[in-house]
Amino acid sequence: MIIRFIVFxxxxxxxxxxxxxSRVLAPNFGSSVFVWGSLISVFLxxxxxxxxxxxxxxxxxxxxxxxxxxxxxxGILFLxxxxxxxxxxxxxxxxxxxxxxxxxxxxxxxxLTPSVxxxxxxxxxAKLMICSLRTSGKTIGTLYALSTFGSIMGTLVTSxxxxxxAGVNALIMAQGLILILSALPLFFMNLYCKTETRS
Amino acid sequence: MIYKFLxxxxxxVLFPFQGYALEPxxxxxxxxxSLYQYISVIDDTARKERYLRNQKRDYSQGGMSLTAPGxxxxxxxxxxxxxxxxxxxxPKDVLFVGLGIGAMPRYxxxxxxxxxxxxxxxxxxxxxxxxxxxxxxxTANMKVHINDGRMFVKRTxxxxxxxxxDAYQNDDIPFHLTTVEFLREVKGKLKEDGVxxxxxxxxxxxxxxxxxxxxxxxxxxxxYIFAGQQSRNFIFIATAGKMKRSEESILEKARKIQTxxxxxxxxxxxxxxxxxxxxxxxxxAKVLTDDFAPVNLYKYQKSDAR
Numbered sequence: 001m002i003i004r005f006i007v008f009x010x011x012x013x014x015x016x017x018x019x020x021x022s023r024v025l026a027p028n029f030g031s032s033v034f035v036w037g038s039l040i041s042v043f044l045x046x047x048x049x050x051x052x053x054x055x056x057x058x059x060x061x062x063x064x065x066x067x068x069x070x071x072x073x074x075g076i077l078f079l080x081x082x083x084x085x086x087x088x089x090x091x092x093x094x095x096x097x098x099x100x101x102x103x104x105x106x107x108x109x110x111x112l113t114p115s116v117x118x119x120x121x122x123x124x125x126a127k128l129m130i131c132s133l134r135t136s137g138k139t140i141g142t143l144y145a146l147s148t149f150g151s152i153m154g155t156l157v158t159s160x161x162x163x164x165x166a167g168v169n170a171l172i173m174a175q176g177l178i179l180i181l182s183a184l185p186l187f188f189m190n191l192y193c194k195t196e197t198r199s
Numbered sequence: 200m201i202y203k204f205l206x207x208x209x210x211x212v213l214f215p216f217q218g219y220a221l222e223p224x225x226x227x228x229x230x231x232x233s234l235y236q237y238i239s240v241i242d243d244t245a246r247k248e249r250y251l252r253n254q255k256r257d258y259s260q261g262g263m264s265l266t267a268p269g270x271x272x273x274x275x276x277x278x279x280x281x282x283x284x285x286x287x288x289x290p291k292d293v294l295f296v297g298l299g300i301g302a303m304p305r306y307x308x309x310x311x312x313x314x315x316x317x318x319x320x321x322x323x324x325x326x327x328x329x330x331x332x333x334x335x336x337x338t339a340n341m342k343v344h345i346n347d348g349r350m351f352v353k354r355t356x357x358x359x360x361x362x363x364x365d366a367y368q369n370d371d372i373p374f375h376l377t378t379v380e381f382l383r384e385v386k387g388k389l390k391e392d393g394v395x396x397x398x399x400x401x402x403x404x405x406x407x408x409x410x411x412x413x414x415x416x417x418x419x420x421x422x423y424i425f426a427g428q429q430s431r432n433f434i435f436i437a438t439a440g441k442m443k444r445s446e447e448s449i450l451e452k453a454r455k456i457q458t459x460x461x462x463x464x465x466x467x468x469x470x471x472x473x474x475x476x477x478x479x480x481x482x483x484a485k486v487l488t489d490d491f492a493p494v495n496l497y498k499y500q501k502s503d504a505r
Contacts, residue, residue: 023374023489023492026349026373026374026375026489027349027375027378027380027381027489028353029347029350030321030346030347030348030349030350030375031321031347031373031375032321032346032347032350033234033235093353096354099346099350160496163493163496164493164496164497164500166491167488167490167491168489168490168491169490170490
């Protein structure tokens with residue numbers, strides 16, 4: 001149950017963060033197609049790297065505790081986002097690498113790492129649930145559905161509602177807090193499985 | 200945002216052609232899905248007028264009379280020239296953020312051919328439409344820069360006597376062109392005692408309107424508001440100088456400019472709608488910042504400021 005909840009939350013946070021990302025970039029890089037293109041491609045690059053890594057990591061003794069640790073990374077990055085956001089964006093603005101490279105570099109620095117870690121969650125949790133709870137196809141289907149449903153909710157709630165009630169920095173910090181809080185139970189769950197070690 | 204992108208794609212697939220049905224007597228001359236918007240150029244054969252429109256038929260981005268293409272057709276474009284009465288000198292350097300059909304810069308260029316006019320427009324297809332259908336031409340003194348408005352303002356080394364803010368995407372101002380930070384950047388590119396004229400399309404009193412007033416007031420010492428009689432446009436005149444201009448002084452200056460320049464618009468009449476912003480300032484309205492600027496949602500929320 002907790003695992004399913006976490007998959008949903010991560011799906012929601014990814015898309016919510018992506019929408020807020022457009023607001024983070026606009027003051028220094030505008031809202032041209034290059035900005036949108038950079039933002040979307042960096043998130044997709046992060047997620048695909050995360051899926052790949054997540055699959056590899058899931059083959060080495062996956063456990064709920066390790067999952068919790070991995071969620072702490074985007075959690076802490078989000079919680080401290082206002083500390084590094086402005087200095088990095090200003091620095092790239094001053095460097096002025098051009099209309100394409102500037103937003104692409106800013107997106108990569110600000111958004112790539114958290115989206116890699118959020119991408120890890122899907123394959124990692126799938127393997128964890130399959131090998132420890134001995135379920136299979138149904139589990140993977142449910143997790144994918146929950147993750148995407150989370151993304152839909154993250155998109156809608158952020159763009160229709162959250163943007164009117166709080167600032168972008170506060171919202172990103174709140175997401176960090178949510179990630180950290182929902183990862184906490186993982187440390188007490190003791191869900192794990194041993195994978196055969198290759199010799 | 201992927202959502203926005205998909206929505207755009209969806210619209211593109213469903214309505215590859217006209218965004219809406221034409222009225223009888225209207226003729227479609229041009230349409231294009233540009234990188235940023237759906238653009239159509241439409242002739243109203245009965246009224247002998249030509250419009251540039253996005254999806255919504257009740258908002259024209261620009262309009263031009265076919266019998267008198269040199270005149271300013273839309274009320275707000277005429278109103279914005281009241282800003283001249285707030286400047287104590289001949290304008291030498293002028294910036295327009297948002298080109299549209301180019302009616303305002305073209306008019307400005309006609310009466311002040313010596314002034315250097317920069318125009319920043321994000322959408323190259325808007326510029327083509329303005330050039331091909333609305334008699335807009337670049338000259339040695341009037342140049343279009345294809346760029347994001349905020350980027351141009353941040354990067355330009357130039358200082359301006361006047362800055363016109365008229366950047367719209369459909370009927371919304373992009374959020375990053377509404378914030379305190381942006382207005383400070385704009386103010387930073389004004390020469391001493393420079394003037395900003397902003398077109399604010401809004402119903403009177405909603406959260407967006409209230410926020411725009413307090414945001415401008417946060418940055419500029421003085422704000423004057425001219426309300427459209429036939430449209431829902433407001434022209435905000437924000438001045439960087441310390442001195443407050445009285446209604447009489449503005450009227451007198453408007454008359455002087457009118458006589459000197461022989462405008463075909465009635466500048467003194469426009470100036471007589473003078474209102475100082477005090478009546479519009481509601482302290483509980485929220486100042487928009489880069490961090491917090493829900494402009495497109497605020498438009499649908501009733502004002503609760505008193």
